[in-house]
Amino acid sequence: KLMSNQKIKVIPNPLPIDIYKPRSKNLSRKKFSLPLDKKLILYGSLSSFEDEMKGWNLFKETVQKISKKSLDVSIVIFGCKTPSIKPKLNLPLYFVGRITDEKSLSYLYSAVDLIATTSKIESFGQTVSEAHSCGTPAVAFNTTGLKDVIDHKITGYLAKPFCVESFVRGIYWI
Numbered sequence: 001k002l003m004s005n006q007k008i009k010v011i012p013n014p015l016p017i018d019i020y021k022p023r024s025k026n027l028s029r030k031k032f033s034l035p036l037d038k039k040l041i042l043y044g045s046l047s048s049f050e051d052e053m054k055g056w057n058l059f060k061e062t063v064q065k066i067s068k069k070s071l072d073v074s075i076v077i078f079g080c081k082t083p084s085i086k087p088k089l090n091l092p093l094y095f096v097g098r099i100t101d102e103k104s105l106s107y108l109y110s111a112v113d114l115i116a117t118t119s120k121i122e123s124f125g126q127t128v129s130e131a132h133s134c135g136t137p138a139v140a141f142n143t144t145g146l147k148d149v150i151d152h153k154i155t156g157y158l159a160k161p162f163c164v165e166s167f168v169r170g171i172y173w174i
Contacts, residue, residue, distance in 0.1 A: 013124060013126070013129060015129060015130060015133050016102065017133055019102045019103055019106055020102070020105075020106045020109070020130050020133035020134055021106065021133065021134060021135075022110055022134050022135035023106060023107055023110035023134065024110070025110060025111060027107075028107040028108070028110040028111035029111045031104075031107050031111070032076075032094070032096050032107070032108060032111055033094075034074075034076060034094055034111055035074060035092075037072070038072050038073060038074045038092070039070070039072055039073045039074070039113045040073075040074055040075075040076050040111065040112040040113050041063075041073060041074070041075050041076065041112065041113065041114055041115075041116050041171065042076045042077075042078065042108070042109070042112040042114070042115040042116065042131070042136075043059055043075060043076070043077050043078075043115075043116050043117075043118075044077070044078050044079040044115070044117075044127050045077070045079050045080055046079045046080060046098070047080065049080075049083070049087060052120070053119060053120050053121050054118065054119050054120075055118030055119055055120050055141075055162075056118070058118040058162060058164055058167065059116060059118040060087065060089065061164045062116070062118070062164050062167050062168055062171070063075060063089045063090070063091055064089070064090060065164065065165075065168045066091070066168060066171060067089070067090035067091045073091055074091060074092040074093070074094060075089060075091055075092070075093050075094070076094045076096060076108075076111070076112055077093065077094070077095050077096070078095075078096045078097065078098070078099055078108060079098055079099075080095075080097075080098065081095070081097055081098065082095040082097070096108060105130065106130070106133075106134050109130060109131040109133075109134035109136045110134045110135065110136065112131075112136060113136070113174070114136060114137050114138060114139060114156075114171065114174045115127060115128060115131040115136055115137075115138045115139075116138070116139050116140075116167075116171065117138060117139070117140040117141075117146060118140075118141065118167065119140070119141070119144075119146065120141070120143070120144075120162065121143075121144050122140075122144050122145045122146050123144070123145045124145040124148075124149065125138075125140065125145050125146045125148075125149040125150075128140060128146060128149045128150060128156070129149055132149070132155050132156075137155060137156040137157070137174050138150050138155070138156035138157075139156055139157045139159060139167060139170040139171050139174060140156065140157075140158060140159070141158070141159050141160070141161045141162060141163075141167070142158035142159060142160065142161055143161045143162075146158070153173070156170075156174070157169075157170030157171075157173050157174060158170070
């Protein structure tokens with residue numbers, strides 16, 4: 001009621017597109033010592049693997065299903081330091097740590113084939129937006145803020161919420 005007579009506008013979340021832009025895939029992979037001949041799936045989490053809302057268990061289950069069909073896929077994890085005990089995923093795993101420099105982050109997004117976001121709750125999905133600006137598609141659940149960032153089967157894939165099989169289909173679709 002308070003704002004019922006006011007004009008409402010959506011203000012887009014701006015990104016510096018002079019920084020977040022597509023870059024050479026091979027150069028980007030060399031920058032992070034990533035394999036040139038593999039499909040790379042990017043996963044990000046600042047809190048390592050403890051945050052239930054980031055959906056690590058869903059991602060782990062997704063990777064286990066992919067590993068049964070694909071041998072040319074590797075996982076790249078950013079945001080957290082390399083844990084002393086690495087998770088067992090049945091696929092090669094690369095930790096690139098926390099990246100605070102936006103230009104380096106744009107190279108990371110350009111190095112991978114897709115970004116996978118298994119978050120259960122996201123207010124917006126900044127990493128997905130940044131990845132899109134670098135030409136990298138995303139797979140996420142069709143829920144909360146991520147459904148506003150991803151155009152289904154245009155800029156990525158929106159999986160049925162919390163359904164691993166649907167998430168796996170999205171990765172294969174991309």
